[in-house]
Amino acid sequence: MPIHSAALAATDATGQVPTLATRFQAVRAATLAIAAPLSAEDCQVQSMPDASPAKWHLAHTTWFFETFLLAPNTPGYAAFDPAFKVLFNSYYNTVGSFYPRPQRGMLSRPTLAQVLAYRAHVDAAMLTLLADAAAAERLRELVTLGLNHEQQHQELMITDVKHMLSVNPLAPVYAAADPTQLRANAANGWSTFTGGLVDIGHDAASRGDFCFDNETPRHQAFLRPYELANRLVTNREFLAFIEDGGYTRHELWLSEGWDCVRQNQWRAPMFWRKRDDAASDAWREFTLRGEHALDLDAPVSHVSFFEADAYARWAGARLPTEAEWENAARVSEANAATSLAQLFGVLWQWTASAYLGYPGFAPAPGAVGEYNGKFMCNQFVLRGSSVATPAGHERVTYRNFFQPDKRWQFMGIRLAR
């Protein structure tokens, strides 16, 4: 289950369409809620170059609204601190220089308290801006992008914090009631799809709701008949792969994956652990509620593309392409009787598709256009959404993407054949 209230839901509990200002407040509050259990020290640490400190996420998402909304649209807007322009830019070359990513954890100043003040300052100015109905209408698209951007960082905050806590020998607890705990809830089996010439991608024009540029343009793809597994691969199934020598048999791995296994001495998914001194040799797992016995019936998580690909080969199956996944999910949307489970809200699902632009893809001009297109190289697409994805953020056309050796996100495996 996603952990956040439905901040961007089309309608609220009473069936009303919330205003843009209401949505803005809800999303911004959800970010603070994720940070609430964290100390100033927790928010400071960057545990690897791929991750960012929670404090940085809190500031960067705020920087987005200050830079792209307030500065151009609020006459006389005074920046909270001009130095933040560089400090909290992430990769937007167009907006000027940026602070090197691997050193984000070096910045003890501004403190967490100052960053929270920065958020409050920007939130107040944003709400003033959005109180002007004409401005709100004119800026709706960009504000919505900012909110979706912030939701992406909400998920990253959770996964970055999990990694940060995991490197601490004390195995600290984020929250006693772990919002990302996975449970078994799906029956095995295969669903069959006929394929043919299918539509892929978001129909921005006709649907009207938000999407990222990389989900467009809608286009046709030709699919052979195929089958998808009804549920994700479980820890029990993945353990059988391990016990069958999965991590020691080169013939199961891509060449680069095999190098990766040997170099990093991978023996199991990312957060699995065995206690050297334990009487029992049962596997345990580090989670946001500390270290616990591995739940064998839960879906296997925190596996890389390389591990997903090797597992599929071992199992005599393969990973689905993103077109196969999207077509199946669309069929499921249209037909509640389908048996496909765990499409959303459990684990992102690795596909066999490299992350590239769709036919006719053109990134938006300017800084916003740097958002997705820049990364169309050496990454693989994941589909669905995860237990850490904010509610309302997922879509059947959503394209997540990571390098094939990454595994600190909530990533799992759905087989195809």
Place this chain on the structure above:
Amino acid sequence: MPIHSAALAATDATGQVPTLATRFQAVRAATLAIAAPLSAEDCQVQSMPDASPAKWHLAHTTWFFETFLLAPNTPGYAAFDPAFKVLFNSYYNTVGSFYPRPQRGMLSRPTLAQVLAYRAHVDAAMLTLLADAAAAERLRELVTLGLNHEQQHQELMITDVKHMLSVNPLAPVYAAADPTQLRANAANGWSTFTGGLVDIGHDAASRGDFCFDNETPRHQAFLRPYELANRLVTNREFLAFIEDGGYTRHELWLSEGWDCVRQNQWRAPMFWRKRDDAASDAWREFTLRGEHALDLDAPVSHVSFFEADAYARWAGARLPTEAEWENAARVSEANAATSLAQLFGVLWQWTASAYLGYPGFAPAPGAVGEYNGKFMCNQFVLRGSSVATPAGHERVTYRNFFQPDKRWQFMGIRLAR
């Protein structure tokens, strides 16, 4: 023009279909011809981890025939030297351990003379084996694979030697008449293709001629209408990109490409040079006949995918997908009146397609199956063939592939839109 006689041509000069033994001798001789201008020292050096010493290529291609043909099929065959099994294995994990690639240049023994003796020993045994018509027929497929494998190494020998000579401040000459010299020979313009549902890949069953496993299975792909440039981008055009700040404008590059440019301080294609002390600041180019003035009308070569992609973006165009390229080349095959030039025999052409398995792809079982499928990750497809490709080795369905930062092969740019 390809540099080798038509070793694997379907028919010889007199119109006869050559025997397998004749083909074997021709391909093996072509390898020796490439090595002929090289000293023992030239054949020893490995100038970067991506490259191999010429001596190693001479031995490894021989190891292929000894390991996969002679050992299983010649009763009582005595290995030339049992230690070569490990030394000259490249990546065939299934065949046992292998000597680490980056240290191939450390092996002074066996000497070049001993490796040439190894070749002669294996050639003699192979010809004896192939003299048995039944055996030749039974082994035709595997021998043909070995000959195609050797042709691939012929091209690598040329590109590896070029790189090796290029790091020498003496700018040494491989041959006064450079077999890889490129000349301008094509008119500008665009050819239009209607796309639709097209067939892609090799129809192994019906055509009967050789292909690699990664060219199969033949399948359908859906293409939008598109245009391809009639010729490759020239040095003059690429120079305009440089002079327009191409290597200093981040917005033209993929994120990973931009990192690559800055890290390697790229300012021009791989072998372009400017003399610090020269009165003129004209660009020069290192070639197999030494360093010479850059021919502005020749196609630009030795560019990475990142450079090809950035150039295309600068030029308001894009790179073709491999399906677009293959469909266009097939149309050109069928219709001599087409205006597409330089498809084969000039430069491999980067496509926008990641190197992945075709729908339904399954690698062959055993060691031979490690050949192509293992590398389907983080590489891009190149199509066509180059001036260094042996004659008769190219095919309209041929899929070459390299990582996007590589540029020591004869690689160029054909635009699409």
Place this chain on the structure above:
Amino acid sequence: MPIHSAALAATDATGQVPTLATRFQAVRAATLAIAAPLSAEDCQVQSMPDASPAKWHLAHTTWFFETFLLAPNTPGYAAFDPAFKVLFNSYYNTVGSFYPRPQRGMLSRPTLAQVLAYRAHVDAAMLTLLADAAAAERLRELVTLGLNHEQQHQELMITDVKHMLSVNPLAPVYAAADPTQLRANAANGWSTFTGGLVDIGHDAASRGDFCFDNETPRHQAFLRPYELANRLVTNREFLAFIEDGGYTRHELWLSEGWDCVRQNQWRAPMFWRKRDDAASDAWREFTLRGEHALDLDAPVSHVSFFEADAYARWAGARLPTEAEWENAARVSEANAATSLAQLFGVLWQWTASAYLGYPGFAPAPGAVGEYNGKFMCNQFVLRGSSVATPAGHERVTYRNFFQPDKRWQFMGIRLAR
């Protein structure tokens, strides 16, 4: 001027010899005073592998007393947290495993507040222990070692914090009244010493006061006549070296120093800065009170051994050996009329002596013996003390040591000839 009250002074303001408990309290309080201006975030960050987070210093110095004093001497002592044994061990292999140094900044837990509670817990237990006069007498030597150890970490806290703040583009302020600010206060000139067979090292037996094992045994060394500069090299003098091409003339540098200059692109001492966009091109300096104009008459600080050595060569002089320095300082102690200034309390002074054991040196047995002897390799000796050294911690026989490329300590240059 040293920044701390005379915590370990032989007598207090009223002329009384303080008790061991009083000394303990004073030194422990001085550590907290250094941390007082720092936020939880400031105490968390490790800005390079050579440095440690302030939080770690606070905990590690406490760990020393818990491990070596309380655990063996307080019956029934309950460790504050058993996990701290590993977390806050630094290098004492004998005491068990230790947490990898470069990852000390990853530990968000325990928080600063918890570490301060740890300090309070151990302080209370220590004061109970020391209240027993017999125990205090028996443990006097080890407690004194612990206090000297803590004073060393007090200096490191200051230099580590300075480095940490310096990597922040905001140039943050540690304290408006910078306790480490250097001022010009010495006249130029040379003092002459006759040399001969002199005594070097601490006479532990006869003097009775504390020293580290590496200052013993006292032994004889033969010195030629020599001269020492009366004061340290100034920023103005070092600037002349820079402006004379000091950092670009290989002949002034040791081979390894020249590699270091080129690899790190050194152009000036560690915290010197020039603003790219400044109208004036005057040098500025990062200090604990922020970035300020460079004081040309103050002693040059934060230079490596390589820079000190190159400067001396450029100036037609050399660095003193540690025996020359100690002999001169001893003469100055005995003869107040000497002209040598800035021996103590300004900057540590690089010597030409490699850090090795004195003739007959034997480290103490057990964990305490790992303290100094382990590092007698590839380091150079510095003599004197610095503005960051706690009062009462310096000695004429004190041997500080660092690798020749280090410069984040308060290090300066005194010439010899």
Place this chain on the structure above:
Amino acid sequence: MPIHSAALAATDATGQVPTLATRFQAVRAATLAIAAPLSAEDCQVQSMPDASPAKWHLAHTTWFFETFLLAPNTPGYAAFDPAFKVLFNSYYNTVGSFYPRPQRGMLSRPTLAQVLAYRAHVDAAMLTLLADAAAAERLRELVTLGLNHEQQHQELMITDVKHMLSVNPLAPVYAAADPTQLRANAANGWSTFTGGLVDIGHDAASRGDFCFDNETPRHQAFLRPYELANRLVTNREFLAFIEDGGYTRHELWLSEGWDCVRQNQWRAPMFWRKRDDAASDAWREFTLRGEHALDLDAPVSHVSFFEADAYARWAGARLPTEAEWENAARVSEANAATSLAQLFGVLWQWTASAYLGYPGFAPAPGAVGEYNGKFMCNQFVLRGSSVATPAGHERVTYRNFFQPDKRWQFMGIRLAR
């Protein structure tokens, strides 16, 4: 026993003092003799950055005579090839740019044959120059330096070739009669020396024979009474250290040494080997005559300073200082009845002394002055000479030096206490 004829002996077999030209010819011929068993390929390979290809040694020693003798002293001398100026410069910054050391193995051209022609060209010109008695007298000192320089490279050629052959799984043979084979030939025991104020270093003025600048000036050092072992530590003794856990007990090692052991996974001296598949688990050793059973009574060789230091600590002894070694060797020279064996011609002996300038040391001006002084940092002194040292090259004042982790030279252990 040293392997070369007494090229620089004060007198020849008939008791005549050889002329400078005769000495020149003898030393130059000795270099060629070392290369004689090597193929062009053997001479090409650089097996690690510390080593150089044999071809490079052949050329660089020739470059010395061309650059420092012929160019300034032979009117109208035409360089064999002007490009060699840069290619074969080693570190003489003063003489211009130089080719990066780690890439010396990349230069296939000039070939070995061309380098031999270069040698012949320079030899002929040198003999013409030396035939002029006045010139020979005037240049005696510099020629002698060049010959000593060449002798140093002779030893390096042998050790570099040994390393290069050792990385080849074929365990190739340099020569069936290994000139560097060590044999047991000394009795155990200790010799006692009284110490006191002793003279150290070469008395260049009074003795008149050649020395390097780092052996001067002669000066006084004060030594306590000490003992030296009569012979070097044997393989049998070192094996006892290994079997007692020597490589796994941190308390025996310097901190940096322990890091080195773990990082490089050292378990034994450099060329010791155990066959995984061997029935017996006896140690074997790679030598210049291939791989053989370890001779337990021969002195242990190819150990680093770190290993020598750890062994000494384990044995309850220590390494001698270089002053102790030199004083003992001088006593032995003067008194044939001494029991000290294996001082020269077996293995260089690690001392506890860092490599630094003697009191009053000043390097020679110009390029020649870069020879030794540049390296006075992070190296340790070795004394004596080895089985690979050319006869006549050793001296009681000779200071060899290497970083403490190096072990590819013929290095051994003599204990002190």
